[in-house]
Amino acid sequence: MAMGEEEPVNLNEYQQLARQALPKMYYDYFTGGSEDQHTLRENTAAFKRITFRPRILVDVSKIDMSTTILGYKTSAPIMIAPTAMHKLAHPQGEVLTAKAAGACNVIMGLSFMSTCTIEEVASSCNAIRFFQLYVYKRREISALMVKRAEANGFKAILLTADTPKLGRREADIKNK
Numbered sequence: 818m819a820m821g822e823e824e825p826v827n828l829n830e831y832q833q834l835a836r837q838a839l840p841k842m843y844y845d846y847f848t849g850g851s852e853d854q855h856t857l858r859e860n861t862a863a864f865k866r867i868t869f870r871p872r873i874l875v876d877v878s879k880i881d882m883s884t885t886i887l888g889y890k891t892s893a894p895i896m897i898a899p900t901a902m903h904k905l906a907h908p909q910g911e912v913l914t915a916k917a918a919g920a921c922n923v924i925m926g927l928s929f930m931s932t933c934t935i936e937e938v939a940s941s942c943n944a945i946r947f948f949q950l951y952v953y954k955r956r957e958i959s960a961l962m963v964k965r966a967e968a969n970g971f972k973a974i975l976l977t978a979d980t981p982k983l984g985r986r987e988a989d990i991k992n993k
């Protein structure tokens with residue numbers, strides 16, 4: 818961020834900064850969905866339909882949002898979803914994402930399509946780490962990756978089951 822610019826205060830403003838900072842091709846990859854992007858819009862709409870009911874006149878001097886996911890402690894019921902190619906956004910890639918997860922005490926989901934290795938991420942952060950895996954026709958590839966993740970202290974496998982075919986991402990097609 819350039820000197821004199823204001824700190825972003827919400828996700829929309831971070832997205833604006835990303836649009837300014839990234840080459841169009843990478844920005845489109847991170848923000849775009851497939852086909853008519855119906856599901857992408859519905860994801861945002863789904864969050865808008867959730868309304869929090871405020872509890873008033875209760876003791877809020879200590880607020881604890883921590884919980885566990887698969888038995889592992891997290892400071893909030895939020896985790897880093899596995900997403901590919903972080904080095905397109907920052908030279909340190911997933912290593913930096915994992916450090917941020919560690920700093921916030923939330924769980925880091927590492928994509929199979931990571932631009933950092935399992936070993937690099939493991940050796941640079943103390944976040945609880947889960948590893949994302951696709952279903953491979955060659956099961957020995959899956960077995961190898963699971964063993965590698967386990968040997969590097971990853972605690973669970975996030976199995977992605979919805980990718981027998983990749984989405985038709987029209988922005989990526991246009992950007993070649």
Ligand SMILES: Cc1cc2nc3c(=O)[nH]c(=O)nc-3n(C[C@H](O)[C@H](O)[C@H](O)COP(=O)(O)O)c2cc1C
Pocket residue numbers: 846847848860898899900901928929930949977
């Ligand atoms: C840019 C981008 C890259 C992604 N890469 C992966 C991936 O490599 N592996 C995977 O299993 N899911 C991947 N996903 C899917 C996310 O993990 C997640 O399931 C999806 O964003 C829906 O969750 P949300 O509604 O919380 O965003 C990716 C999503 C985005 C937006």
